[in-house]
Amino acid sequence: MKEIPDVVLEEAAGGSLAAFEEIYKSASGFVYSVALRVIQDRADAEEVTQDVFIKVYKHLSSFESRSSFKTWLYRITVNTALNYTKKIQKERLRRRNDERILENQEVPAEAENRLDQEDKEKAVQVLLSTLNPDQRACIVLREIEGLDYAQIASALGINLNTVRSRLKRAREALMAQARKGVMKK
Template identity: 50%
Template sequence: MENITKDILGLASEGDIDSFEKIYRAACGFVYNVVLRVTGNREDAEEITQDVFLKVYRNLKKFHFSSSFKTWVYRIAVNTALNHHNRELKQQKYQAKIEYDCKTEFNPLMPEDMEDKEKNIRQVDEFLAQLSADQRTCLILRTMEGLSYQEIADVLQININTVRTRLKRAREKLLALREEVIKNELQKSSEIDSY
């Protein structure tokens, strides 16, 4: 997104399609990844990414460089994804997870190392799903997108101390969940050994 200049933004805000296409090409992968990490669903991420760019196009004239363009687009992407995600949770909370599990668990051709990798991915997804949407979003922006606390605060339009609190609670929750899994695995292992 660094190659998006003020000139390109200015032309796009005046309706120049070629300039907006440059913005889209430079930012679409970035937006898609942010949205995917918030929603956890590829199909939804594709649809929401399009919604994000519609919002960017409609609101480009309102962008006045008070923050970076990247931060502005982050904010739109995260808010759009969270709104969609919250609606989806009310309608079909576990549909995406069930579909994913069916695709991976019942594939007899999957090599053992792929099964372990898929199991780990599912476990991370399950852990993330147990966080609040606010905690999950902060954690994703920090660990997967590499944003600083201040950048997260800017993107989400919240106080930096709120970011710190959400991240601390998210990490504590993830640690507790992981400890529970380890405890259960050790218990199963000792039960097997006792036979």
Template identity: 30%
Template sequence: MSLQQDQYYIDKVIKGDTNAFSVLVDRYKHMVYTLAVRMVRNNEEAEEVAQDTFLKVYKALPGFKGDSKFSTWVYKIAYNRSLDYIKRLGRVPETTLIEEYAEHNKANLEDVMDQFEMDDRKYTLKKAMKKLPPDYATILTLHYFEELSLKEISKVMDASPDTLKVKLFRARKRLGGILKDKLQEKI
């Protein structure tokens, strides 16, 4: 969604049309929930974080300047709310990959075998990602699965794009090492 399309609803909310906020929530609820569930690792807690995020977004909406995409701004709030929640509970931040896709009935055996192979890869990747430090897993998730640019991630994680570029390189290298070790175990 473009900032221009979002700005229409942002302006309506600021002028007092609370129903317009539901459009923004509908657009970004999956994105916020997905990030929260990856970080807090519990569906119910992720729902609480998502609700808290949208409450914060609603209250802070008049302060949105449009310097970045609205989605990046919402992501930053969700990221910080997730970190706050984790810290409040005394946990170590963790992230995971996008949730497993729903199983579909396959028409033939070849499709089923392809699905098993894909599920095995996702499972292996998910386990490998859990072995990464939280900041590495987060940057990999945001960059590759949520397709955010380093500039957008820098706004979410409060780090310079150059720092994130180095972290992304190190995260890929470490993930590659973990996956290589896993492959050697299977051989």
């Protein structure tokens, strides 16, 4: 995410739509990517992105520029995504299973010929799908966004030991998934 100048944040907080659009252009990719990886559904991730930016617009005037805008945005994004996930968990699970069936039917012809970005992205999605939403959020913030434990704890509103134990369990699950893959080959 590009750094957003304080003056842009202040103008947006004052109600400037042009300034807010600038914030959106700088941060929407980051918000959407985090939401997509936690939720694992494009339409839902777009809805969460929408919710996140409307929340940001409404509360920007109360945001203190002394703290990091990025950390604040992480917190809103991850919490909105997790709440959304919990709300629609059953529905999403059913849909994802349907998509997986479709994916399994489509993949073989292409997969062996090329290892392009789409395949890597699919691998990421498959790995993340083995985790529960809380573990997923931790892994996304740690491995993709590069946050340290203290930043993850702050973004998720949990303590350091909880971050540590969620990452540990997530990695155990990912290792188990990797072993399964090796055994299949």
